[in-house]
Amino acid sequence: MNWSAGALGAKDLIDILLVATLIYQGYQLISGTRAVNVLRGVVIFLGFWLLSNLLDLTTLNYLLGRAATVGLFALIVVFQPELRAALERLGRPRSREREGGAALQDIARAMERMAERKTGALIAIERRTPLGEYAQTGVPLDARVSTPFIEALFARNAPLHDGGVIVQGGRVLAAACLFPLQGSDGTYRRYGTRHRAAIGLSELTDAVVLVVSEERGSMRLALQGRLSPDLNATELRERLRELVFEENA
Numbered sequence: 042m043n044w045s046a047g048a049l050g051a052k053d054l055i056d057i058l059l060v061a062t063l064i065y066q067g068y069q070l071i072s073g074t075r076a077v078n079v080l081r082g083v084v085i086f087l088g089f090w091l092l093s094n095l096l097d098l099t100t101l102n103y104l105l106g107r108a109a110t111v112g113l114f115a116l117i118v119v120f121q122p123e124l125r126a127a128l129e130r131l132g133r134p135r136s137r138e139r140e141g142g143a144a145l146q147d148i149a150r151a152m153e154r155m156a157e158r159k160t161g162a163l164i165a166i167e168r169r170t171p172l173g174e175y176a177q178t179g180v181p182l183d184a185r186v187s188t189p190f191i192e193a194l195f196a197r198n199a200p201l202h203d204g205g206v207i208v209q210g211g212r213v214l215a216a217a218c219l220f221p222l223q224g225s226d227g228t229y230r231r232y233g234t235r236h237r238a239a240i241g242l243s244e245l246t247d248a249v250v251l252v253v254s255e256e257r258g259s260m261r262l263a264l265q266g267r268l269s270p271d272l273n274a275t276e277l278r279e280r281l282r283e284l285v286f287e288e289n290a
């Protein structure tokens with residue numbers, strides 16, 4: 042940017058606009074993931090680094106400079122799954138998103154039917170945080186989502202009915218997965234393990250986790266460590282559309 046020229050040219054404005062868009066899109070890609078907290082830490086670290094530079098604190102500045110180099114590589118290694126998911130999302134064809142929309146309808150339909158029959162179910166829908174590490178605790182499937190398929194997975198006595206199903210962009214990634222149980226902090230203590238597994242996973246990731254209670258035949262949704270009240274079919278569809286299709290688009 043040519044500051045000496047005094048006024049901002051059209052090129053500078055485009056430049057600023059593009060950088061602002063990049064920063065915003067970058068933030069959108071990581072918002073709701075554990076990377077946001079790390080980003081805050083990085084900003085604080087950079088603040089200290091800048092301050093040590095301004096105040097000319099040579100030793101501190103040297104140490105922070107060294108730590109930054111190592112830290113950059115550490116961040117790439119630690120956030121490799123998130124980076125891969127973000128890049129994958131950038132390059133994901135639109136057809137794949139349409140598939141995701143149709144899959145939501147199928148999941149909602151399966152939820153209603155299982156609730157009618159009081160078949161217990163637990164379904165996690167991946168958003169920005171990759172759920173691969175939880176999928177690894179179950180049986181890998183990589184199959185297209187459909188209402189009968191989801192119902193078959195949770196049918197009583199079906200081999201994979203125990204545990205949770207993980208859905209990623211219109212496909213069932215794995216079934217019979219073990220989700221982290223919500224800690225016993227009191228609020229959700231009275232709930233059984235299926236509901237606490239839903240809350241637990243939604244606490245650690247940004248996934249939308251759906252539960253059908255075998256006991257009550259109710260449908261609920263866990264998000265960001267909170268469990269919704271009972272949802273009817275219309276409410277469930279609405280919530281899924283806004284949380285998975287619109288927010289994640």
Ligand SMILES: Nc1ncnc2c1ncn2[C@@H]1O[C@H](COP(=O)(O)OP(=O)(O)OP(=O)(O)O)[C@@H](O)[C@H]1O
Nearest residue numbers: 161203204205219220233234235236238254255256
């Ligand atoms: N950590 C876990 N991860 C995934 N699924 C789990 C986990 N713990 C329990 N489940 C599932 O929950 C089932 C047990 O549900 P439980 O009756 O304890 O819970 P609940 O919340 O009372 O649900 P419901 O209302 O359906 O009875 C197990 O059979 C298993 O399928």
